[in-house]
Amino acid sequence: MEQLLHLDDITKRFGQVTVAENLTLSVGAGEVLGIVGPNGAGKSSLFAMISGDLRPDSGAVWLLGRDVTGVAPHTRTRAGIGRTYQVPRPFEHLTVFENVLVCGYQGAGLKGRQAWRHTMGVLDRTGLADLADTPAGRLGLLQRKRLEMARALGTGPRLLLLDEVAGGLTEPEVAELVTVVRQLHAEGLGIVWIEHVVHALVKTVDRMVCLAGGDVVADGDPMAVLADPKVRELYLGSGPEGVS
Ligand SMILES: Nc1ncnc2c1ncn2[C@@H]1O[C@H](COP(=O)(O)OP(=O)(O)OP(=O)(O)O)[C@@H](O)[C@H]1O
Ligand SMILES: [Mg+2]
Structure with a gap:
């Protein structure tokens, strides 16, 4: 399998807090990887280091065989990384269509009719076509x-990073989201999905990683990872759904 992403021996600390310590992790092209781990384990920080919002203290980030460790976020977007934020960050006053169109212009480098067509395609795939003209704030x-x-x-990624997109949704809404992610997987996109709603991950991912203490605690088949005694111990008392 072609390697899409490779995190090589990453270490990152915020003062006394270690979010990554000699962490090494790879994602293959077209693979869907789920990430679980306790609150504050450093999951979102890992995404920030992949997307370029945060620079590791040491180690390297490789995307499609290229070392992008010192590369600016917008250049990484052009290189194929698309991410969501745990707290959504749309332009509230722009419509749904305009919000995605901007990403097509800036992230995918599209213009005119091509950008318009690309945006409509993305809205169709994410079930937002009927809301194209609605301001994001509503x-x-x-x-x-x-x-x-x-x-x-909209940025045309090869690798999509999803940070808790199922959090706070009702069960039928989570099911709808799972359908969307599975469809993207079927289209061959590489996806890394951080999620506390574990049953959604189990229905979707090929492989699961549990992060804690700045490193990978377990990595492999989703059911095997959830059954791992080290993972179960991490969740004792505060268990996410599905780990019981
Ligand atoms: N920019 C920052 N400056 C200082 N500390 C930070 C910064 N970003 C994150 N942290 C700290 O790093 C730790 C990991 O945070 P992070 O958001 O990566 O965790 P997480 O695994 O995504 O947690 P959650 O499941 O709650 O979203 C936390 O203790 C957090 O307070
Ligand atoms: Mg987080």
């Missing part, structure tokens, strides 16, 4: 999460 939580995904897809 959307409910499910739609905001979808728009966050649509904006990431």
Whole structure:
């Protein structure tokens, strides 16, 4: 399998807090990897180091065989990384269509009719076509999460990073989201999905990683990772759904 992402011996500390310590992790092209781990384990920080919002103290980030460790976020977007944020960040006053169009212009380098067509395609795939003309500020939580995904897809990524897109949704809404992610997987996109709603991950991912203490605690088949005694111990008392 072609390697899409490779984190090589990453270390990152915020004062006394270690979010990554000699962490090494790879994602293959077209693979869907789920990431679980306790609150504050450093999951979102890992995404920030992949997308370029945060620079590791040491170690390297490789994307498609290229060392992008010192490369600016917008250049990484052009190189194929699209991410969502745990707290959605749309332009509230722009419409859903305009929010995604901007990403097509800036992230994918598209212009004119091509950008327009690409945006409509993304809205279709994320179930937002009927809301194209609605200002982002008027959307409910499910739609905001979808728009966050649509904006990431708007940049034309090879690797999509999803940070807790199912959090706070009802069960039927989570099921809808799972359908969207599975469809993206079927289209061959590489996906890394951080999620506390573990049953959504189990239905979607090929492989699961549990992060804690700045490193990988378990990595492999999702059910095997969830059954791992080290993982179960991490969740004792505060268990996410699905780990019981
Ligand atoms: N920019 C920053 N400056 C200082 N500390 C930070 C910064 N970003 C994150 N941290 C700290 O690093 C730790 C890991 O945070 P991070 O957001 O990566 O965790 P997480 O695994 O995504 O947690 P959650 O499941 O709650 O989203 C936390 O203790 C957090 O307070
Ligand atoms: Mg987080």
